[in-house]
Amino acid sequence: MLRSATFPFFLLLVIALLASVSSVLSRQSTKCSPKILLFTKTAGYRHDAIPTAVKTITDLGSGRLTPSALDSSVSTATWTTVNSEDETDFEDRAYLNQFDAIVFAFTTDVDPPGVGTILTDAGVANFMSYIEAGGNFVGIHSSTNTLYASPAYGRLAGGFFSYHAGSQKVSLKAIGSSHPATSKLPNPFNIKEEMYHLRSNPRLLPSPAHVILTNATAYPDPGGTHREGKPQPLAWWREGGLLDVNSTALGGDLDGQSNYTGGAGRSFVTTLGHEIATWSNDAFQGHIMGAIAWTIMST
Template sequence: MAARLFLSLSLLCLAAQAAARQRVLLYTYAQGYQHASRYDAAEALEKLGDEHSFSTVHLDEPTQLEENGWLDQFDALVFISTSGHALTPQGARNMRRYIEAGGGWMGIHEASDTAYEYPWYGRLCGAYFGGHPFIQHAEFEVAPDHADHPSVTAVPKHWDVFGEVYHFSSDPRALNHEVVLTVDPSSYISNDATRKELNAIQGAPHPIAWYKEGNLLTAPKGSVGGGVDDKPDTKRSQRGTGGDGRSFYTALGHTSASFRDADMLNHILGGLQWVLASPSIRSASADAPPTAPGTRYVGGAPAISPNATTPAATVGSNRTSGAANVTRVGVPDAVLGKAGAAASLRPSTMAVGTGSALVALSLAGLFVLQ
C-alpha cells in the first residue's frame, strides 16, 4: 500500500509539472493598418507552443488588459503586428507595471508602430517604426558580434527574405539594445529615404532585429529622439523605470507565407525562448522575487476572468489535435471561422495545458483505488 501511495504521489507531481507550462500572451489587436499575417503568426506560435512545451493565450481585444493583475500570469507578452492605440490608459498602466516587475516582451513586425503616446513602450521595443519602401526581396545579415543569440543561430548568415524592409525613427543601440540582424542596403531599393539619411536617423548597419536585458523602460539621460524620450507633460508616475526582464524585437513577418518558413519560425522561436529564460520571471528562476510575473509551476489553467468584457469570449483551439495549450480570447469570428477552424472549437473556461495532467491524475487515482 505504501508503494502504491508513493507512486500515486509521484504521478501527481508529474501531473503538476505537465500542467505547468510557461504561459505566453499573443496579442494581435491593431488600430490602423491590419496585417492579416498577424493571425498566421499567432497560429504558428500556438503550434510552436505545442512542440516546445509552452502555453499560449491569443488576445485580440484590449479591454482584457485593463483587469488588474491579469497580466501577472504570463511569462512573456508577444505583440504581433499590433498598431496604433493598441493599449487603453488602464491597459498601458498594467502593462508598464508588468514590465517593471520583471515580465518579458517580444515584438513582431508592426509592433514597433504601436503606442506612440507612451514613450516607455518605444524604449521597450527599442525604436518606433519610421516607414518602409515597397515590398521586395532583400538580404538580411546576422550580426557577427551576436551570432550566438538564439534568435539567429538557426537562420542563414545571409538570409534572403521577401517582405517589407522597415526603417526606424531612432537607433535602438542608443538605448543599449543589441542588434542581431541587419539588412544589406545594396540588396533592396529604398524609395523613401537615402542611405545617408537612414544612417543618420537609425544608425548603421541598418537594424532589423535586436534584444535587451534589464533596464527596459528607463529613459536615457540624453535625448535619443524618434519618440522614445519622455514628453514634458508625461507624469512622473507614468514614465516607466527599470524592468529587469528581457525584450526582443524583429521587424520581419510582413507576409503570411513567412510564418510557414522554417528559418522565420526558428528566428521567432529562438527570440521567444530567450525571453522565456529570463531569471526575472518565476518560472525560469527560483531566485525571482515572489512579486515577479510568470507561471508558478503548480499547474492549472490561466485565470481567464468570467467577468471579462471581451466580445464572445471563447476558449478552445483552432486545430483538431495537440491543442490543449491554446486559449483564444476575443478573436474575431471571421478569423475563427477559417476553413477547418470552427469545427474544432471547444467552449470551455479551463482548457490550457491540462491534457497531460489529467492523464497522470487518472493513473494516480487507479493506483490509490487498488
C-alpha cells in the same frame, strides 16, 4: 513466490501507482510551463498574416511544430499561448502577472496619437507596471508601429516605426552567431520582406539594443526619415533597464513618461514576418522560437 490469484491484483496496483505518478508529473509540468499573452489587436493597418502567425506561435510553443533550424539551447522550450485582441485584459494588472512574456505581434496604431490606439491610458499604465516589475516583452513585425502616445512603450520596443520599403526579396545576415534567434539562420538569409526603418537608434537607449540581424545587400528603397543608425537594425534584444530614459533627448518620440523606469526583464524585437508565406519558412520559425524561448528563459 506470489500466488496466481495475488499477481493480477499486484499488477493492477503497480499500474495504478504509475498512472498516479504520471498524472502528478503531468500537472506539475503544466503548472511550470511558461505562458505568453499574444496580443494582436490593431487600430491601424491589419495584416493578413495574423491568423497564420497565431497558429504558428501556438504550435511552436506546444511542440506540435519543431523547426529544423533551431538552436539547441531552446530545442526543448515550450510555452502556453493565450491569444487576445481584448484591450480590457490590460485593465487588470493581476491578469497580466500570470504571463512570463507579453508578445505584441502585428499590433498597429494610428499616428498622430489619439486618432486610434490599441490600449487605454489605464491599460498602458498596467502594461508598463508589469515591465517595471520584471516582465518580459517580444515584438513581432509592426510592434514598433504601436502606442505612439507612450514614449515609455517606445523605449521598451526600442524605437518607433518611421516607414518601410515595399515587400520584396531581400538578403539578410546575422550579426554574430551566439543568439538562439539567429544562430541557425542561413547566411545569407533570403526572404521576401518589408524593410523597416525607425525614428531613432535603439543602440542609444540607456539599455542599448544589441542588433543581431541586418541587410546583407542593398535593396530598392523609396527613402524617408530614418535615424536608426547602421547597420540597419532588423532584429535586436535588450535586457535590464528596459524603460530607462536618458537625461538628454533620445530623439523626441522617446522622451517623456519618465515616471516609468527600470524593468529588469528581457525585450526582443524582430521586424520580420509581413508575408503569410514567411511563417512557413523553417529558418524563420526557428528565428521566432529562438526569440520567444530566449525571452521567457529569464523567468
